[in-house]
Amino acid sequence: MTFITPKPVEEDSNSRVDSYRKLARVVRDEGLKKILAAPIKSGWNPTFKQRIPSKREVKRELAESLSTINEFCMEETGVSLVKEPELPNLDI
Secondary structure: OOOOOOOOOHHHHHHHHHHHHHHHHHHHHHHHHHHHHOOOOOEEEOOOOEEEOOHHHHHHHHHHHHHHHHHHHHHHHOOOOOOOOOOOOOOO
């Protein structure tokens, strides 16, 4: 299902982009704390009978969350939160 929304006003669009940026920063900061606390290898906690994710798994989860936030921002405002790498001009 696709929602039809009116064309956003420039100021409203900028405030939405700012709110997505703030959300991305909060998610990134929380993710960094989880990454630093995670072990290098995944493990098992016998007390709570839970799997402990590795740093790599937590990083992947963080990247997916930030990607989702960027997708929603692009869909709503047309602005990407991620800087695209500049490609050099090649004269061939």
